[in-house]
Amino acid sequence: MVVPENKIHVALAFDQNFIIPFYVLITSIFKNNKENKIVLHAIAAGVDTREREKITRFVQQNQSQIFFYELDKAKVETLVLPDNVHFSAATYYRLFFPSLVPQEIKKLLYIDTDTVVVGNLAELYRVNVDAVPAAAALDAKISLRPDLGINTAGHYFNAGVMLINTELWKSQHILEKALQYLHDFPERIEWADQDALNALLQNNIVKVSNRFNITFYDIPKYLTRQEFDAFIQDKVIIHYTTQNKPWLMTCTNRLRYIYHDYLRLSPYATQQKYVDFKLNKPDVFKYLKVRLKEFLIDTTGIFRARSITAAV
Template sequence: MKNTGDAIHVALTFDDAFWAPAYATMRSVCVATDRKADLVFHLLNLGLTPAHRKDLDAISEEFGATLVYHPLEGTDLLGERISRLPAVKTRRLHNIVYARLFIQHLLPADAERVIYLDCDVIVRTPIEHLAEMDMAGRTIAAVQQPERFKQAGGRDLREFKAISMARPYFNAGVMLIDLARYRQVDIVGVLLDRVPADQIGRLYYDQDIINIVFADDIFELDSRWNLQNPETSHEAFNPLIVHYSGSIKPWALKPNVAYARTYRHTMTNKLFYRYWRYRVVRATKRAFGLA
């Protein structure tokens, strides 16, 4: 693993079902920069099969980037550490979303910064421009959630005492993290101090937690660094990072989203169609109770 000041650390979290989107995200980072050999991808993964890991290894073979696998089975990252946090019960999400809260325990001590990326993201600009950005002394840099009122207030915009709708609310799918500052924060401890026990269940998982724990400590990035739920008309904004945060994902066979063809070619046609078939088989097995 690179331990020099030239390394650009990027972290992703995913389970085996999202190996191909993780590949596409990493490949987009590599394609968009001339500093490919400086890239160090930290892959916080769960249940990754040898065959899918081989697909991911192709990133190193094609671009010379470094891949560091962090298998989470058998660690306390998704065990006791999150036992007091709301259990993730939706089909779209998994308890692995909490792993990003604790990446400081997995990355090397000499890593000063890390860029966290969701796996439904493609990068369209040199990632070092984000990695080396002035954070104005804040711990995290992120983009506001466009629908922050709904995200913070839920149905009927009912105020959640721990999250004020009068304050900025940030999306956690793209973040630049100052690890030296981040390591000093007891995230679960601060959360439990700030949120009454009877309100913990209202949290929108890790994203609410980040907004509560790091309130007033998040540097706001321009929205082009995390263009969320992008439609084709949004291509006119020339986004730097595209985040398919809505329900329609670019790995659908005919997705009506921005840069759909670019996404397919980034994943590569071969893997794109193999992943599509994988998802069809998986959905069929679920429908008949076989998975």
Template structure:
């Protein structure tokens, strides 16, 4: 069965009266298992009367892994669409990604691939009938009902997002925004782009994708953290805030000694620690490549609900990862 044309064969068997929730993810083949975990966690925590439509921007997922992803899901109220990029759209993404390989870029992250930039293309890839969508990174686990996030009032904002716990303000050292030039206050909040409710209609009308590419080319030295930096610059003052627990990053949240030491209120800090709706593994240490990942038990809880059930980071896998890292370092030195 050809995976890329499964839409008609995977349509829901149960008629659901409420509008479907459109969820977008982007992944390459290396992220096939984490993608399955993210999708499975969405469905497991969603109201059973809700229908969800997944749009997966395909960065090269092998057909066998697509089959495993589909096998991992309860498809009664779920539809899955794998989206391929046209040559013209892929060219736009490469225009943004390639300069980041230059030594002039001081903030780099080897675990951020070109697929991260696919979110800039979401409004161009989804059918026009969808005026709103939820974007999710593939290194997270959903514990809350996304139906609640879907119902949030987006108003005239381009996106809804949560304040970043590691880069809480535009003036934070690692944010690298030219916030003075943008006329922003030092305490203007900076959002994490790993969980977004996107106003597709407004984005399309204002041609935000083209503006994002143009901004990047003109402000390369100010763009830290890739497309997230671009969006924080372009959407300053034009995004709405959601509860921080919709995007909890344990590696940064747990680094605070108390709520007074954090950028959050006491209530928000308590919810982040005790009842996060989404656990986002933002650092280089992911549950599938490190034994020292906070809250990794939630990830493996959902791994065991997928076609990768029983997968663990064994000593042999750790040895293989080390060899791969060392090989890449040698190649880098040679180049």
């Protein structure tokens, strides 16, 4: 599969509620991939023409391109949506990208919009997927899923970052099979289409290092802020999985500061860090508790010392 050396096709799906995280993500892509030609392919559900024009101008200012695609909402409205506050119907859009983009695009890097890119995407884009429909990193939280046919560890992957071979995705009818699986087995679905894809692709996918998809459960608990700066040096994509989104004031993800760094570089630089900031007692108490613990880790290492003692 031959692609131009520095051209990277990136697929992103979002709705109006994720406009700011979308801007943060593409800002991080542009800042860390200046040597690459970035071509964005977006499904922007509910995003009006004026906002799309603003997005296009920002993308062009960064010497990149963006193409928008329309998807009939009816295609996903009837699909089961897990009882999870950080899921929306937009999670299913990734299934459709290979059938929407131009036929000449053979490789497509899909990235969830609750992420930031902190490295060069070229290494991931060069992964060989000639013989499989996709490549992805293992999920650090989920090991076994017997209900999906996954009975041994090391097979369940996180679909938030996937390098897709568009030709094989289409010729092997992954979209149609995933939709059918979601329709036939709604009782098995905990993580939306990710579960369906795992049931279908567990022996038909290339596993890549989690450097390309660092999730909440990959992050060490007791590093100091300085140590976290070192921790991310060889990482490429940070994925803010779980309810710990960096734009929520009760977020406990220690890498949320990286999201905020790129927020300050984005067109929404003046946006407050936390979209849900409220001065109610429970939230303020949790906020202060989390921040105090982090302060103690950064300045005294007290919690790390306790964790080491407990391990011994």
